[in-house]
Amino acid sequence: METFLPMVSHDLLDRIRHRLDELNRSERKVADVILADPGAATSMSIASLAHAASVSEPTVNRFCRSFDAKGYPDFKIKLAQSLAGGTPYVSQAVEPGDSAEGYTSKIFGATIAALDLARRETDSARVERVVDYLTQAKQLHFFGLGASGAVAQDAQHKFFRFNIPVSAYIDVLMQRMVAAACHTGDVVVVLSYTGRTASWSTSPPRPAPMAPSCWVSPTRTRHWPTSAPRSWRSAPRKTPSTTCR
Template sequence: MQNVAENIRSYYEKLHPGEKKIADYVLSHQDSIVDATIQTLSEKIGISTASISRFTRHLGYPNFRDFLIALSASKKTERSDFFTEIEEDDESDQVVKKLFSAGVSALTATAANLKVKDLNKVVDWLVDSAKIGFFGIGGSSIVAFNAYHKFLRTNLNIVSHPDYDIQIMQAAHLTSDDLGIVISHSGRNQDTLLVENKLRENGSKIVAITAFPESPIAKNADIVLNSYSEEVNFREESMSSLVAQITIIDTLFTLVGHRLKQETDQVITSMRKVIEQTRVKK
């Protein structure tokens, strides 16, 4: 079941100003509005009932009643302050607890919202594509290179590079027989979008991994795998999002390994022998 607060925050950047006003009020008064009527909520926020109805439909709920039911259910199953504030007077153990809680929340929310049919389709593309490119800038380049490192243990033909100029050249070489997996926390990185546009020009299949399903990079992809994250102050980009994205990559790798068990086992065995030669003997 999708947490309503997580859903609101994932769509927040694409909401209209009036919808953001509704979102801000809902996020700040989750406990008190579960029993509210659309009329009372309209009066409290100063927004028309029609605007509230459009807001709930934008988030994927057929009507205000279904929105409240979902909100009530999510409040019962998870008490989440999805934006964790680290206060000046927090002790070290409190900081550690908040950070690990953010990571656990991100993984739980991401797992709950991943669609198996989308994962299976991406695995189909990974297995059937002539070449696969992993692309990401800044913090997302860590996820892309992690994916490259993981998928070297398969027999798939993969490319990746941390340098942006090389990424754009690699994207230019991919064709309609190939797959590009584009990673961006915000989904709004201009350089990453240029890479994605190049993939689109070439007819390559595109998978986006992002925390914002309404972002330009998400809208330009064929399939979007959402990484939900609990934002923590002192960090411009959520590290919990990074953890969720790496786990999505781990999931895809494991599904591919399961699909191509014999071939993957052969590659892993061969790599283990090579890696063992680099280690100091006891």
């Protein structure tokens, strides 16, 4: 039994920030100009924005369409709506020339924006289901690699308090072995911010076919590799039982 917890924002500024790594070099320049001053971008002509980003006007149009806009005018409307929607903080990159006051403000602003986004995008029904899984688990395993490995280890320390056998694995080979040995009632929490961890792309941990353990996969977007188990890549169509046993 599995569930999937995506964090997908419908706010345009949030979507632009979250997709920065996916954009090509020219589109990234457009995104940087917009994120640097979203308010000013709403009043720019397409020629002005293209000049500010040192790209061509067709590149700006292509960028706009990649965010579900019909064209640049429609994109500006969506951007204005995003600003009017009350996004209180805009995440900005720390620059080499920033003062201590400047980069401190940016870091706190980015943190507050991330927390606010998580609050607005949290699916309470899914959270409730996951809590049911965790509280009824016979054993908990947290999987993570890289930065997510530290999160997995921190979760292990915190869940010790609930008197449930809990472990954390940050090595992909150990994850595969533990996954294959899971039994009914076990819960595995697979942690990945992007859902595109390279070590899981070719041979991800998989549960044993005859052991109906519960797998929970919190991630920012639906970017699990195609080789990952189907349950990692999409939410179940039917609401699963609230028990893992």
